Amino acid sequence: MRSALALSLCLASAAALAQGPAGAERWNQVDLAAQASREVQNDVVHATLFVEANDVSAANVAAQLNRAIAEALKVAAEAKTVQARTGANATYPVYDRNQKLAGWRGRAELRLESKDFPATAQLIGRLQPPLQLAQVSFAVSPELRRRTEDELIVEAVAAFRARAEVAARALGGRSYRIRRVALDTQGTFPSPRPYGRLAPAAADAAPPPPLEGGTAVVTVGASGTIEVE
Numbered sequence: 001m002r003s004a005l006a007l008s009l010c011l012a013s014a015a016a017l018a019q020g021p022a023g024a025e026r027w028n029q030v031d032l033a034a035q036a037s038r039e040v041q042n043d044v045v046h047a048t049l050f051v052e053a054n055d056v057s058a059a060n061v062a063a064q065l066n067r068a069i070a071e072a073l074k075v076a077a078e079a080k081t082v083q084a085r086t087g088a089n090a091t092y093p094v095y096d097r098n099q100k101l102a103g104w105r106g107r108a109e110l111r112l113e114s115k116d117f118p119a120t121a122q123l124i125g126r127l128q129p130p131l132q133l134a135q136v137s138f139a140v141s142p143e144l145r146r147r148t149e150d151e152l153i154v155e156a157v158a159a160f161r162a163r164a165e166v167a168a169r170a171l172g173g174r175s176y177r178i179r180r181v182a183l184d185t186q187g188t189f190p191s192p193r194p195y196g197r198l199a200p201a202a203a204d205a206a207p208p209p210p211l212e213g214g215t216a217v218v219t220v221g222a223s224g225t226i227e228v229e
Contacts, residue, residue, distance in 0.1 A: 027227035029179075030167045035221045036155035040148055042138035042213035045120050047112040048087060049131040054094070058104040061091050065108040068130050072110050079123045081116035109134070115141065121208035138213040145218060149185050152220035156183065160222040173228035181224035 049072070053064035069086060076084035087109030096102040110131060114120045124133060140148075160181060168176040 027177075027229055028171050028173065030164075030171070030176075030226050030228055031223075032160060032163045032167065032226060033221065033223040034156055034159035034163050035219055036152040036159055037217055037219045038148055038152060039215045039217050040140055040144060042140055042216050043115055043144055044139045044141045045112075045114055045117055045211055045213060046137045046139065047120060047124055048109055048134040048136075049112070049124065049127055050087075050107055050109045050134050051131050052105065052107045054103060054105050056103045058091055058093075058106075061104045061106040065089065065091070065106050069108050069110055072127055072131055075126055076110070076112065076123060079114075079119050081119045082112055082114040082123050085111050085113075087111040117211045117213065118208075121211045125208040133209065136209070136211065138216075140216050140218065148218045149220055152218065153183060153222075156220040156222040157181070160224065164226045167226065168228045171228045176226045176228045179225040179227055181222055184221040184223070186219050186221070 051065060051068040051072075053061045053068075055061045055064070069089075073084055073086075076082060089106075089108040091104055091106035093101055094103045094105050110127070112120055112123065164176055164178065
């Protein structure tokens with residue numbers, strides 16, 4: 001992991017003044033913004049697999065899809081560290097060039113989620129065929145994200161205070177006080193990586209795909225207003 005601070009400073013108009021209590025001195029009002037960012041490892045993998053079917057009967061298509069997904073769920077249940085659930089399931093008509101009903105086509109999905117990358121890769125290999133791999137994506141788990149954000153809040157507030165001191169000196173102020181601070185959390189995640197359709201003719205299980213989670217950037221911003229005496 002590496003930590004970096006991206007800081008930005010926005011000074012309010014020099015003419016903007018805040019009036020204190022009656023008889024008190026006048027204060028310059030300054031708006032500040034600071035950021036703390038950290039690159040962390042993606043520790044969760046998401047995978048989507050699918051099966052398709054074609055038949056002249058919509059009921060037969062549905063039966064084929066249901067049977068394939070049910071079998072896939074049985075196989076997935078053996079991977080104790082991988083969560084499996086059904087995804088989208090749709091059946092739709094197919095028309096010929098004369099716009100007459102020629103048959104039915106359907107598609108059903110199975111979605112996997114896990115922190116165990118090797119087990120997920122092995123399971124994906126076992127499920128192919130009859131399922132095909134549609135896409136794999138990676139993310140930061142809620143626990144790691146929350147823990148990282150808690151640490152970055154401390155850094156972002158420290159960066160905000162450092163900017164406040166710089167602003168106070170730049171204005172020739174004797175001291176400053178914080179009127180308000182708002183904290184904002186956000187993250188940058190890699191885009192899903194699509195996989196091409198696999199040839200359905202293979203009889204044996206496909207080899208496990210390589211899974212490398214990469215990194216994501218977690219960011220906490222601190223913005224607010226100070227008054228410089």
